Amino acid sequence: MGQPGVSLGESFLGREDARRLHSQDGYAPSCYTGRFMRHKHSDYMQWSKTQSRARFNLATSGVASFPLRDLPTDLKQLEINCDNGYGYAPLPQAIAARHGVDPDCVVESAGTSMANHLAMAAILETGDEVLIEHPAYGPILDVAHYLQANVKRFRRDEENGWEIDPDELRRCIKPKTRLIVVTNLHNPTSVLTPESVLREIGDIARSIGALVLVDEVYLDAVYENTPPTSFHLGPEFVVTSSLTKVYGVSGLRCGWILAQPDLAWKMRRLNDLYSATPVHPGELLSVAAFQHLDLLRERARRIVEADRSLLRDFLKQQSRLSAVSTPWGTTSFPRLVNRETDAFLERLRSELDTSAVPGRFFEMPDHFRIGMGVNTEMFAEGLNRMSRALGRGD
Numbered sequence: 148m149g150q151p152g153v154s155l156g157e158s159f160l161g162r163e164d165a166r167r168l169h170s171q172d173g174y175a176p177s178c179y180t181g182r183f184m185r186h187k188h189s190d191y192m193q194w195s196k197t198q199s200r201a202r203f204n205l206a207t208s209g210v211a212s213f214p215l216r217d218l219p220t221d222l223k224q225l226e227i228n229c230d231n232g233y234g235y236a237p238l239p240q241a242i243a244a245r246h247g248v249d250p251d252c253v254v255e256s257a258g259t260s261m262a263n264h265l266a267m268a269a270i271l272e273t274g275d276e277v278l279i280e281h282p283a284y285g286p287i288l289d290v291a292h293y294l295q296a297n298v299k300r301f302r303r304d305e306e307n308g309w310e311i312d313p314d315e316l317r318r319c320i321k322p323k324t325r326l327i328v329v330t331n332l333h334n335p336t337s338v339l340t341p342e343s344v345l346r347e348i349g350d351i352a353r354s355i356g357a358l359v360l361v362d363e364v365y366l367d368a369v370y371e372n373t374p375p376t377s378f379h380l381g382p383e384f385v386v387t388s389s390l391t392k393v394y395g396v397s398g399l400r401c402g403w404i405l406a407q408p409d410l411a412w413k414m415r416r417l418n419d420l421y422s423a424t425p426v427h428p429g430e431l432l433s434v435a436a437f438q439h440l441d442l443l444r445e446r447a448r449r450i451v452e453a454d455r456s457l458l459r460d461f462l463k464q465q466s467r468l469s470a471v472s473t474p475w476g477t478t479s480f481p482r483l484v485n486r487e488t489d490a491f492l493e494r495l496r497s498e499l500d501t502s503a504v505p506g507r508f509f510e511m512p513d514h515f516r517i518g519m520g521v522n523t524e525m526f527a528e529g530l531n532r533m534s535r536a537l538g539r540g541d
């Protein structure tokens with residue numbers, strides 16, 4: 148699977164590492180100079196932290212920062228310490244109330260990143276088979292490989308509007324599959340998986356005793372008729388999310404997992420080995436954010452919707468770009484026709500100070516990801532510059 152000329156291994160490890168480590172399942176761990184090498188990094192995260200910045204930054208995925216001064220809360224009440232060993236009760240309660248679940252099903256985590264890690268680490272044993280969507284958010288794959296799972300993939304096809312095809316899942320699933328992993332909304336395309344399809348995925352998983360992990364970090368960027376969490380669809384569903392993408396408070400690192408109580412407890416115990424106890428000032432501010440979530444969300448919504456409208460007009464005018472448009476979400480994933488995408492993005496950044504995420508980080512090197520929702524003036528100028536670069540035709 149993957150794009151011509153680039154193996155899954157190369158797209159994440161770099162060519163040299165991939166050549167050395169290549170194994171039958173892409174870049175799964177293998178033996179090299181007699182020592183066992185485990186995958187221990189994320190190329191996407193490193194790129195995002197060190198190379199994604201530009202004056203006109205379209206390489207984002209979350210909305211504009213919501214400033215602390217605008218959060219209606221009394222900062223004199225902020226505290227540093229508390230007996231919050233397995234979480235500060237008001238926070239899981241707020242998360243539980245928002246989703247209509249029992250607080251016993253809520254596990255606090257440091258962002259959706261740690262939520263995904265904890266969820267997969269609690270569910271998978273070394274060598275267990277995990278079936279992950281393609282294209283996928285890179286760090287999900289990185290964690291699965293780090294955990295030494297046996298990573299298999301199922302396709303979401305552009306020709307099919309990037310939708311999940313349950314028949315494709317049925318073809319790829321094996322009796323030994325332990326976990327199916329999807330994002331909803333899908334990162335990078337923002338495609339929404341409807342409840343009927345999620346139910347089918349649940350049925351497929353149940354038939355072989357597997358679980359379904361749904362990363363819902365972008366789901367609340369469906370601003371009208373926001374679907375409820377898929378956690379309610381059955382006991383095989385495990386859900387991860389956070390306030391980092393749609394609410395503008397990424398710095399709080401407020402993330403969570405929704406899981407059945409026994410599995411949730413296993414994750415809390417496992418987290419004793421990772422971040423141990425949560426950052427208490429973060430918990431207090433997160434509770435305050437939960438009290439005003441609609442305020443945070445509406446502010447970002449205005450920017451996301453203005454940007455989406457600009458993006459639609461832009462895409463209509465660009466014969467060299469083809470994209471599946473969605474009425475929601477903070478990202479879009481156009482394909483650049485007849486042109487080398489990495490070279491195009493390099494020049495866009497070095498000559499026009501404008502960035503977007505190369506599709507190679509999603510194993511789709513002909514595509515790139517554009518992020519909305521930060522600043523409409525910046526977004527408009529970024530698109531202008533992209534238009535100029537596309538017009539150059541070299």
Ligand SMILES: Cc1ncc(COP(=O)(O)O)c(C=O)c1O
Nearest residue numbers: 208258259260284330334389391
């Ligand atoms: C699908 C998906 N899951 C998880 C994350 C990580 O989110 P967080 O910042 O909450 O750790 C991201 C970030 O881009 C993402 O796109």
